[in-house]
Amino acid sequence: MTDLPSRPLDPAELLAQRAWMRRFAAALAGAEGEDLVQEAWVRVLSGRAPALARPRAWLAHVLRNAARMQKRGALRREQREVQAAREEALASTDELVAQAELEQLAVRAVLALPGLYRQALLLRYVRGLEPSEIARQLGLPPSTVRNRIARGLAEVRAELDRRHGRREAWLALLAPGAALGKGTATMVVGSGTWMSTKSIAACAALAAAAGLLWVGVTRRGDTGQAPASSAPSAFAHADPAPSAAELLADPPRAGASERREIVPPGVAAMTATELVVHVTWHDGTPTADLPLQVQSLEVEPYGLLTTGTTDASGTARFTALPPGPQWLDTLRDWAGYVHLVPGEPQTLELALPPGLDVDCRVVDRAGAGVAGAEVWLSEFGGGGPGLVVGRTDAGGWLALRDLPCQHRSLAARAGGHSPSTRREFRGLPGARLAVRLVLPGPGASLIGVVQDSSGTPLAGAEVLIGDQFPPGGERADGEEVAGAPQRHALSDADGSFLVHELAPGPLELQARAPGYATARAYVELAPNETGHCTLVLPAEASVAGVVRDGSGRPVAGVNITGAAHSDFRERWTRTAADGSFVLGGLEAGRCLLVADGDRADGGTTGHARTELELRAGEEARWDAVLTVGGVVAGVVLDERGAPLARWHVAAVEHEGSDDWLRSAYTDAAGRFRMEDCPAQRFLLALRAPEEEWGDPVLVVEDFQVGDEALVLRALDECRPSAFVEGRLVAADGGQLVEVELGLFSVRMGAALDTHVPDADGRFHIGPLRSGEYVLGAEAVLDESAGLYPFRRWRVALQAGETEDLGNLVLERGGWIRLRAVAQGGAALPPGPVLEDVQLLVDGEGLGWMSFVGTEGHSGPLAPGTYLVRSREGTWRAPDAEVEVRPGATTELELAFEPTTERLVEVVFPEGEPGSVLELRVLDAAGRAFDDIDDDLGAGRYSAWVGGLLPGGYTVEARAPDGRSASGELRVLDLAADETPLVLTLR
Numbered sequence: 001m002t003d004l005p006s007r008p009l010d011p012a013e014l015l016a017q018r019a020w021m022r023r024f025a026a027a028l029a030g031a032e033g034e035d036l037v038q039e040a041w042v043r044v045l046s047g048r049a050p051a052l053a054r055p056r057a058w059l060a061h062v063l064r065n066a067a068r069m070q071k072r073g074a075l076r077r078e079q080r081e082v083q084a085a086r087e088e089a090l091a092s093t094d095e096l097v098a099q100a101e102l103e104q105l106a107v108r109a110v111l112a113l114p115g116l117y118r119q120a121l122l123l124r125y126v127r128g129l130e131p132s133e134i135a136r137q138l139g140l141p142p143s144t145v146r147n148r149i150a151r152g153l154a155e156v157r158a159e160l161d162r163r164h165g166r167r168e169a170w171l172a173l174l175a176p177g178a179a180l181g182k183g184t185a186t187m188v189v190g191s192g193t194w195m196s197t198k199s200i201a202a203c204a205a206l207a208a209a210a211g212l213l214w215v216g217v218t219r220r221g222d223t224g225q226a227p228a229s230s231a232p233s234a235f236a237h238a239d240p241a242p243s244a245a246e247l248l249a250d251p252p253r254a255g256a257s258e259r260r261e262i263v264p265p266g267v268a269a270m271t272a273t274e275l276v277v278h279v280t281w282h283d284g285t286p287t288a289d290l291p292l293q294v295q296s297l298e299v300e301p302y303g304l305l306t307t308g309t310t311d312a313s314g315t316a317r318f319t320a321l322p323p324g325p326q327w328l329d330t331l332r333d334w335a336g337y338v339h340l341v342p343g344e345p346q347t348l349e350l351a352l353p354p355g356l357d358v359d360c361r362v363v364d365r366a367g368a369g370v371a372g373a374e375v376w377l378s379e380f381g382g383g384g385p386g387l388v389v390g391r392t393d394a395g396g397w398l399a400l401r402d403l404p405c406q407h408r409s410l411a412a413r414a415g416g417h418s419p420s421t422r423r424e425f426r427g428l429p430g431a432r433l434a435v436r437l438v439l440p441g442p443g444a445s446l447i448g449v450v451q452d453s454s455g456t457p458l459a460g461a462e463v464l465i466g467d468q469f470p471p472g473g474e475r476a477d478g479e480e481v482a483g484a485p486q487r488h489a490l491s492d493a494d495g496s497f498l499v500h501e502l503a504p505g506p507l508e509l510q511a512r513a514p515g516y517a518t519a520r521a522y523v524e525l526a527p528n529e530t531g532h533c534t535l536v537l538p539a540e541a542s543v544a545g546v547v548r549d550g551s552g553r554p555v556a557g558v559n560i561t562g563a564a565h566s567d568f569r570e571r572w573t574r575t576a577a578d579g580s581f582v583l584g585g586l587e588a589g590r591c592l593l594v595a596d597g598d599r600a601d602g603g604t605t606g607h608a609r610t611e612l613e614l615r616a617g618e619e620a621r622w623d624a625v626l627t628v629g630g631v632v633a634g635v636v637l638d639e640r641g642a643p644l645a646r647w648h649v650a651a652v653e654h655e656g657s658d659d660w661l662r663s664a665y666t667d668a669a670g671r672f673r674m675e676d677c678p679a680q681r682f683l684l685a686l687r688a689p690e691e692e693w694g695d696p697v698l699v700v701e702d703f704q705v706g707d708e709a710l711v712l713r714a715l716d717e718c719r720p721s722a723f724v725e726g727r728l729v730a731a732d733g734g735q736l737v738e739v740e741l742g743l744f745s746v747r748m749g750a751a752l753d754t755h756v757p758d759a760d761g762r763f764h765i766g767p768l769r770s771g772e773y774v775l776g777a778e779a780v781l782d783e784s785a786g787l788y789p790f791r792r793w794r795v796a797l798q799a800g801e802t803e804d805l806g807n808l809v810l811e812r813g814g815w816i817r818l819r820a821v822a823q824g825g826a827a828l829p830p831g832p833v834l835e836d837v838q839l840l841v842d843g844e845g846l847g848w849m850s851f852v853g854t855e856g857h858s859g860p861l862a863p864g865t866y867l868v869r870s871r872e873g874t875w876r877a878p879d880a881e882v883e884v885r886p887g888a889t890t891e892l893e894l895a896f897e898p899t900t901e902r903l904v905e906v907v908f909p910e911g912e913p914g915s916v917l918e919l920r921v922l923d924a925a926g927r928a929f930d931d932i933d934d935d936l937g938a939g940r941y942s943a944w945v946g947g948l949l950p951g952g953y954t955v956e957a958r959a960p961d962g963r964s965a966s967g968e969l970r971v972l973d974l975a976a977d978e979t980p981l982v983l984t985l986r
Contacts, residue, residue, distance in 0.1 A: 369396025457495025554579025634710025643670025813860030
């Protein structure tokens with residue numbers, strides 16, 4: 001296997017592996033495979049970020065280890081459960097009959113209503129229409145429709161009270177445990193009237209709606225709704241029109257249970273400030289109906305997000321923002337900071353740049369257009385809910401103007417449906433692209449309650465619904481997609497929230513409120529059903545103290561942060577004038593605390609950090625002393641002594657490290673200054689503006705902290721000055737609409753930025769340093785025309801020269817379909833775990849295939865000759881060459897034989913060598929059998945090497961700092977053996 005260069009690990013990059021991870025995990029653990037995927041992501045997000053040439057090899061290692069631990073844990077759990085097993089309680093027949101009778105009574109009460117109210121309720125809960133759509137169909141104001149729904153439900157409640165006794169009695173039958181069984185197909189209503197499953201669902205909806213005094217609802221489902229003005233709250237929205245669900249609950253009654261209203265303390269103490277934003281398109285016309293979001297950064301204990309929408313004049317008014325820095329984002333190609341001063345309204349003029357026009361169509365799984373579906377725009381590969389950018393017309397179409405040309409995605413949701421996956425798109429400025437979003441099937445709803453440990457409902461608590469990195473997959477043409485973005489909700493006056501259009505399956509929830517720690521829960525949602533959950537916010541842990549400088553003087557304005565694994569769980573505060581602080585909302589357990597004294601002028605009063613063991617309901621003490629490191633300063637010049645502006649100087653632990661301890665940029669005179677440099681030994685890495693994340697032009701180690709007259713000179717031969725250009729064309733003459741170019745530096749061993757060619761397919765990339773590069777490209781025509789799959793070309797660049805590659809031809813892709821058999825033609829034993837199959841071209845890895853059972857199928861591949869290799873895990877097959885032709889599927893049979901795998905551990909008594917360790921396995925003939933790049937654990941590295949037959953192997957380990965180790969691995973038989981081969985790095 002070729003020794004591929006490594007590149008920094010990015011969770012967003014690994015998101016593209018999610019579909020493969022799910023398939024591989026399912027092969028390892030069946031229905032429990034999703035747990036393995038979550039385990040892998042926990043390691044990605046919480047561990048040290050390794051640098052990987054082969055992310056799948058590392059992820060496969062993580063998943064296999066997690067599978068082993070899962071099997072051991074399942075065995076121990078089964079033993080415990082056998083000892084403590086008891087028969088699960090089932091609902092009695094009387095309870096089921098009472099519930100069915102209640103639902104019938106609710107339906108009869110609706111049918112007995114006056115016509116106006118009956119019509120509104122049937123359209124809302126049987127037809128599933130939103131109040132705005134009902135208003136449009138009936139030609140009424142939306143407020144009239146909402147009032148009819150509310151009045152009708154009040155009449156139904158009164159009838160149920162009269163016919164069923166105390167409200168608490170019939171509400172109890174609508175509790176989460178009293179739902180109708182999943183297997184119910186029909187039921188009797190009245191005398192001989194049979195109802196279908198769909199009608200049953202409508203009856204249940206009516207009965208549940210009548211009973212929402214108990215469950216409550218959310219004030220606003222999530223940040224996807226984009227109102228026109230704003231008011232502060234945990235997740236604020238501007239003057240939202242009440243949803244139908246809001247009006248289901250009765251007004252407060254005497255004797256109602258006590259509830260607590262959540263008011264963020266950082267907001268209550270601030271003077272509201274107005275921000276007016278005027279937005280125009282690039283041609284100067286007003287941008288109407290454009291959603292915006294403003295993140296107020298200095299609201300304690302966590303930021304405040306407010307959304308708004310421009311009116312017909314292109315104006316959005318945010319009337320109640322807290323003062324201080326705000327991050328304003330359009331999710332188009334404009335975002336930036338705005339600083340608000342208390343009591344001083346501010347106006348901002350924005351002009352959106354030209355972009356890509358998208359005709360979006362939302363369809364159901366049968367291909368029919370879905371009217372009224374919400375389409376939302378979000379960043380691809382990251383968390384966050386995105387912004388709703390419009391609703392589809394009667395045919396399911398929505399035209400969107402001037403969207404960013406790359407790094408964005410679209411998704412859709414509609415009543416009664418599961419949301420679509422996120423569809424990444426890219427294209428050329430001024431081009432028009434068609435995007436099809438498929439609603440895959442019935443959706444689910446969720447009713448939840450947020451309360452404290454005493455059972456008191458919490459109003460205004462913020463709920464985050466969904467995974468930060470949702471499950472992904474592949475389209476039929478091989479394009480990667482990601483799951484729907486997260487949703488947000490606020491608990492209402494009864495601490496409850498209701499969210500519709502969720503994807504069935506496992507769902508993660510988190511809830512937070514000032515004065516409490518974060519609560520987390522997991523629920524399993526079923527199609528066409530409403531799930532229930534209760535989120536209990538634990539008592540907060542807190543830390544109090546005083547922050548002083550090295551002279552013992554208290555320091556005001558220092559940021560104190562309680563770090564966590566996610567932004568949602570992080571808490572912060574700022575020291576008062578006397579240096580004191582109290583940081584609450586922290587979770588019990590080990591907590592990293594950071595005091596950051598960075599000033600607005602770029603200087604610093606120092607930093608401090610500590611780890612404390614916190615206990616719920618208790619206040620810990622931390623009196624922090626800020627320490628300020630030394631200064632390193634100087635000037636950056638070219639060969640002729642001219643200053644170089646905007647160059648980047650970073651303090652790094654070792655050469656090649658992307659972990660910047662400190663960094664600075666040069667000014668117009670080439671000067672730079674880094675304050676608060678750490679006491680540890682470090683290097684200076686100098687990078688050009690075009691290669692801020694690339695290989696340093698110069699690495700300096702001959703200096704001392706305190707030097708303020710350093711001269712860093714960048715030689716011309718090391719500076720980027722070469723260019724590469726050309727034109728992408730389709731082999732069949734088609735128009736390339738969705739095109740992406742990627743550039744890989746062989747010298748750096750890393751991928752550079754992606755590029756979008758112009759409307760004619762031409763590109764001009766640079767400046768670049770001299771050296772060898774790999775240019776890769778892929779494109780699609782539209783959803784029906786399919787994919788021109790990834791293809792790459794090698795190019796050697798000389799300093800100061802422009803290399804014209806001419807026309808680069810993209811062809812339609814082909815596929816490889818594999819069938820696995822045992823050697824000798826026999827069938828494989830039941831349930832074998834077939835590991836990934838690697839696809840190589842000219843000795844270099846270009847792709848992977850995974851098996852489902854004994855069948856393997858590639859995504860679209862560029863035409864050419866591929867070497868198919870399987871040498872991992874507990875099965876292996878001989879290498880095979882396959883010719884892929886445009887538009888054709890090549891059939892291949894692989895004969896597998898059983899193998900085994902062994903554990904290799906590397907220890908390094910003199911300290912961890914860095915984030916990457918290369919492990920190479922040689923067979924008895926000295927041929928490289930496998931190369932594995934993996935991450936480092938706490939003082940120890942471990943990796944499973946698979947595909948081994950009985951015999952002797954040499955294992956070599958090599959670290960970036962030059963240390964190495966080797967050892968002999970003897971495989972006597974194919975039996976499982978977890979005894980590690982231990983190598984010591986010297």
